[in-house]
Amino acid sequence: MEMVDVEAQSMEQPPIPNSTIFKKANHPVTLKFDDVVYKIKINKSSSYWCNKKEKSEEKVILKGISGLVLPGEVLAMLGPSGSGKTTLLTALGGRLGGKLGGNITYNGKPFSNKMKRNTGFVTQDDVMYPHLTVTETLVFTALLRLPDTFTKEEKVAQAEEVITQLGLSRCKNSIIGGPFLRGISGGERKRVSVGQEMLINPSLLFLDEPTSGLDSTTAQRIVSTLWELANGGRTIVMTIHQPSSRLFYMFHKVLLLSEGNPLYFGEGSEVMDYFSSVGFAPSMAMNPADFLLDLANGVAPNNDSRENQGTIKQNLTAAYKNNLANQWKMEIQRISDLPNGDYEAADCKQSGRWATTWWQQFIVLMKRGVKERRHEVFSGLKVGQVLVVAVLSGLLWWQSDPNHIQDRIGLFFFFTGFWSFFPLFQAIFTFPQERMMLEKERASGMYRLSSYFMSRTLGDLPMDLVLPTVFMIITYWMSGLKPNALNFFESLFALLFCVLVSQGIGLALGAMVMDQKAATTLGSVIMLAFLLAGGYYVQNVPVFIGWIKYVSVINHTYKLQILAQYKSSDTYRCNGSDGALCSVGDFPAIKDNFEGVGLSLFALVIMLVGYRLVAYIALMRVGMTKK
Numbered sequence: 001m002e003m004v005d006v007e008a009q010s011m012e013q014p015p016i017p018n019s020t021i022f023k024k025a026n027h028p029v030t031l032k033f034d035d036v037v038y039k040i041k042i043n044k045s046s047s048y049w050c051n052k053k054e055k056s057e058e059k060v061i062l063k064g065i066s067g068l069v070l071p072g073e074v075l076a077m078l079g080p081s082g083s084g085k086t087t088l089l090t091a092l093g094g095r096l097g098g099k100l101g102g103n104i105t106y107n108g109k110p111f112s113n114k115m116k117r118n119t120g121f122v123t124q125d126d127v128m129y130p131h132l133t134v135t136e137t138l139v140f141t142a143l144l145r146l147p148d149t150f151t152k153e154e155k156v157a158q159a160e161e162v163i164t165q166l167g168l169s170r171c172k173n174s175i176i177g178g179p180f181l182r183g184i185s186g187g188e189r190k191r192v193s194v195g196q197e198m199l200i201n202p203s204l205l206f207l208d209e210p211t212s213g214l215d216s217t218t219a220q221r222i223v224s225t226l227w228e229l230a231n232g233g234r235t236i237v238m239t240i241h242q243p244s245s246r247l248f249y250m251f252h253k254v255l256l257l258s259e260g261n262p263l264y265f266g267e268g269s270e271v272m273d274y275f276s277s278v279g280f281a282p283s284m285a286m287n288p289a290d291f292l293l294d295l296a297n298g299v300a301p302n303n304d305s306r307e308n309q310g311t312i313k314q315n316l317t318a319a320y321k322n323n324l325a326n327q328w329k330m331e332i333q334r335i336s337d338l339p340n341g342d343y344e345a346a347d348c349k350q351s352g353r354w355a356t357t358w359w360q361q362f363i364v365l366m367k368r369g370v371k372e373r374r375h376e377v378f379s380g381l382k383v384g385q386v387l388v389v390a391v392l393s394g395l396l397w398w399q400s401d402p403n404h405i406q407d408r409i410g411l412f413f414f415f416t417g418f419w420s421f422f423p424l425f426q427a428i429f430t431f432p433q434e435r436m437m438l439e440k441e442r443a444s445g446m447y448r449l450s451s452y453f454m455s456r457t458l459g460d461l462p463m464d465l466v467l468p469t470v471f472m473i474i475t476y477w478m479s480g481l482k483p484n485a486l487n488f489f490e491s492l493f494a495l496l497f498c499v500l501v502s503q504g505i506g507l508a509l510g511a512m513v514m515d516q517k518a519a520t521t522l523g524s525v526i527m528l529a530f531l532l533a534g535g536y537y538v539q540n541v542p543v544f545i546g547w548i549k550y551v552s553v554i555n556h557t558y559k560l561q562i563l564a565q566y567k568s569s570d571t572y573r574c575n576g577s578d579g580a581l582c583s584v585g586d587f588p589a590i591k592d593n594f595e596g597v598g599l600s601l602f603a604l605v606i607m608l609v610g611y612r613l614v615a616y617i618a619l620m621r622v623g624m625t626k627k
């Protein structure tokens with residue numbers, strides 16, 4: 001109920017007439033697509049029962065689609081589920097790689113980075129950070145996507161203007177929300193998604209099902225907004241499932257698809273006449289969109305027997321080829337492309353592929369990350385967990401006797417184990433959780449991967465290092481380890497090294513696997529192997545498996561922890577407090593740890609950099625699109 005009220009209230013807002021956002025398009029685009037064919041290879045699943053082998057097969061998703069959209073026009077692509085609408089939209093938006101045939105041009109040129117900056121793409125899922133407010137979402141997008149020719153104040157003003165124009169003023173300070181977090185309504189969220197693209201004032205705008213899941217009034221408002229945008233000389237292409245007749249008549253052009261075949265392309269207002277002319281007139285007055293979807297499903301008026309459905313689709317495909325295909329091919333040839341001169345010239349000034357500098361991207365992404373994750377980083381649960389473990393271990397080892405070497409090395413091993421597992425499992429979710437956002441933003445060329453990577457890995461670092469430091473202060477002094485600043489800082493240094501390397505392993509696993517469940521399973525197996533080879537449980541390892549200890553972060557940091565407290569020449573009373581003095585260097589469980597310190601430090605440095613490099617390389621495949 002509350003949702004409806006907010007929606008209704010925001011709809012009452014009148015548009016501002018002198019808006020720059022709704023003014024004319026900067027660089028109008030004529031979009032032509034001729035005979036677009038898209039094929040994919042699919043692995044035909046083998047039959048379990050017949051024990052057949054797996055075969056790969058080519059599937060044709062788009063079977064020769066042509067069309068033309070001029071500046072000022074809205075093209076709606078209709079068709080049943082699976083007919084190829086999203087695939088075609090993605091192809092036209094320059095985001096589809098693979099076997100794409102045919103010819104797609106934008107003012108006579110293929111898709112380029114320049115065109116990318118002039119293109120908005122609103123995906124079906126509204127991928128946004130749930131904890132940011134509407135204003136924060138749009139301002140951060142403006143700061144990243146608008147070029148440096150705008151000042152920071154102008155970018156913020158542009159975001160404010162989009163908020164007003166899209167009727168979002170009443171919810172501008174509300175959070176976006178997500179599956180488990182109540183935020184703005186679905187219609188408002190969709191408008192924020194559109195707003196993110198509007199910020200760059202694109203002349204070409206693609207939208208995948210912008211009205212799905214919305215009530216007809218909200219859908220009407222969104223399509224009206226798009227219609228107004230088209231009026232300013234923009235070229236708008238959208239997919240839509242089942243528009244009401246009110247909406248249908250707002251589309252300048254309509255493309256009807258069925259199983260990848262075009263059944264109609266042309267003026268929306270002429271579609272009913274066309275189908276009547278080829279023998280398919282509705283038997284009663286009905287919403288044209290319903291009628292078209294029936295036809296695309298092979299359901300003709302007064303004839304819905306299943307056997308005829310295939311034949312009807314074939315007839316409609318043939319009718320399109322005979323009546324419309326050539327006509328549109330000629331039209332595509334006839335319509336001359338808009339000159340690109342001023343656009344190219346303007347673009348030359350904005351050199352390079354990115355709207356902003358590396359440093360600006362880094363700073364904005366860092367600020368956005370801190371805002372989005374403030375609740376997570378300062379989570380009471382996380383801090384509480386660390387404090388409880390610190391106090392508990394401090395109590396268990398309370399003022400431990402220095403002569404009880406076995407107890408003490410147990411404590412060092414516990415430090416190391418806990419601070420390997422904890423940061424690894426925190427870091428492992430980082431990239432799988434952000435995958436959709438990264439894909440969306442990288443596809444629209446918002447920032448470099450390196451600036452994102454650095455901001456994401458450095459952003460939480462202070463807090464990531466504060467927690468182990470607090471842990472060490474509590475446990476170190478409670479357990480009565482050497483009361484000396486040098487020893488304390490050496491132990492702390494070893495612990496922080498362990499945290500950073502384990503974090504790197506988590507980041508790399510998450511980025512490589514990109515699946516939270518699989519990554520955690522893999523992470524626990526790897527860490528368990530490192531723990532077992534850590535040098536505490538077993539010292540006499542068979543040679544063929546002994547190499548594990550060289551790659552075990554736990555083994556190297558455990559060694560540093562021991563060295564922070566003991567020298568091999570130190571002595572202890574080996575038979576209780578009155579016993580004889582023995583050398584620590586001879587203590588069986590640690591005697592091997594007094595050698596190879598340099599090697600351990602070197603191995604840790606390599607791991608510190610190496611795992612992050614692996615994570616970076618693994619991320620390079622995310623958001624890779626055709627250019």
Ligand SMILES: Nc1ncnc2c1ncn2[C@@H]1O[C@H](COP(=O)(O)OP(=O)(O)OP(=O)(O)O)[C@@H](O)[C@H]1O
Nearest residue numbers: 040042061079080081082083084085086087088239
């Ligand atoms: N990468 C892929 N692998 C396998 N099948 C694919 C792939 N991409 C597309 N398809 C298939 O291509 C067809 C068209 O998909 P597409 O998503 O374009 O349809 P759609 O008309 O947008 O459907 P919907 O309205 O349900 O979103 C579907 O049968 C889909 O399963």
